[in-house]
Amino acid sequence: MEKGNNVKKALYMLLAVLFLLSIGDGIANALLGSAWPAISADIGAPISYQSIMIPVYYAGTILGSLTAEKLMGVFSNFFPALGRAILLLAAVLLFSFSGSFASMIALIVLIGYGIALGQVLLDGYMARHYNAAAMSWLQASFGLGGMIAPLFLAYTIGVYGSWRMGYQVAAGAAALIAIVTLVSMPLWRVHAPILPARFAAGRKARENSPAALDGGRQRVTAKPIAELFRLPGTRLILVNMVFFTSLEVSIFFWCTSFLVEAKAFTAAAAASYMMYFYGAQVVGRILSGAIAMRLQDSKIIRASQMLLLACLLCFLFTPASALPLMLVLIGLFTGPIFPNLIHEVPSIVGKEYSQGVIGLQNAAANVGNAIIPMGIGLVCGRVGFGVFPYFLLALLVCSIIFKFALDARRKRYPAVE
Secondary structure (H helix, E strand, C coil), X not given: CHHHHHHHHHHHHHHHHHHHHHHXXXXXXXHHHHHHHHHHXXXXXXXXXXXXXXXXXXXXXXXXXXXHHHHHHHHCCHXXXXXXXXXXXXXXXXXXXXXXXXXXXXXXXXXHHHHHHHHHHHHHXXXXXXXXXXXXXXXXXXXXXXXXXXXXXXXXXXXXXXXXXXXXXXXXXXXXXXXXXXXXXXXXXXXXXXXXXXXXXXXXXXXXXXXXXXXXXXXXXXXXXXXXXHCCCHHHHHHHHHHHHXXXXXXXXXXXXXXXXXXXXXXXXXXXXXXXXXXXXXXXXXXHHHHCCCCCHHHHHHHHHHHHHHHHHHHHHCCHHHHHHHHHHHXXXXXXXXXXXXXXHHHHHCHHHHHHHHHXXXXXXXXXXXXXXXXXHHHHHHHCHHHHHHHHHHHHHHHHHHHHHHHHHHHHCCCCC
């Protein structure tokens, strides 16, 4: 009984560490967009240069997504988690001292790589070992980090006139997270060895290792990308994720511009209203975690998509005075979709292949995020931001279509566990 209680305690403590890691990823992810106006003024770069930083950042995330499974196959889960925590600490701290656009380009690749590596590791680990509620709360933690970063950046820029100090505060948070990760090493043994069995000293140790006794079910073994693409449902999973995350990221990048250019809001008011969206998204993910105890991932996704469709249709014709409320509703209903799209992967392709497919899922999302929102921005810049809601509606309709196609295929090809 005591041993069972100790295992349960370790599971909850490890879950807290995973949430903390996700908060750190959210902070690092939100830094550039929040600080860029101050950064561009400080280094003498045009504000439009952010359009160069964004695809470079996503190039780093794509690389991180594609190499994550290989690293976990070699080093299990703990050492990649610790390594990316240290990498983010170093990259964010160096960014705070950077004085040139070229050096920032190099560092933003490292930041993107560390965030993506962490997200693939955390998403895959959560999908394999915890329930859908925990997955939703993990993504809520990422959103919480995204809300924290603008707050302390606004303070350090407003009070001290220094974006660099804001980055250094973020580096301090990253240092704390790296220390907690290091101290948490014994907890990672609850699901699998700290290192794969082949690193154990001696044959007897390898044979008696948790991985060997468990038949290796908990280990991540890297699968060839071609093999992952041949799995029934993989390509639909990837395309669906591209359309949905492009919708989310387009809101992040361009909704403020839409409110200013098409609805005549002031820049300050538009920025404050976007905080409603971020906050509602976090709430949506927390509520999704509670609902996930009763409903399957797929049902939550479909219900959220239909409610979001209704909101976007209303968004087309909503008067300016009601737009803040619509942003709250859009945030609330986008919130549950992303974590459940990830958590349903093992039930579609099986646990053996889930980590690899989740890595591809993140990579595909980042490819879409680097291209589609930028294309939307270019079109809106030419024809006006009044068309922006129609792009969001089109992306959501495509996501709904591919979700229904995926569910139909899933009935014909149930996953083999």
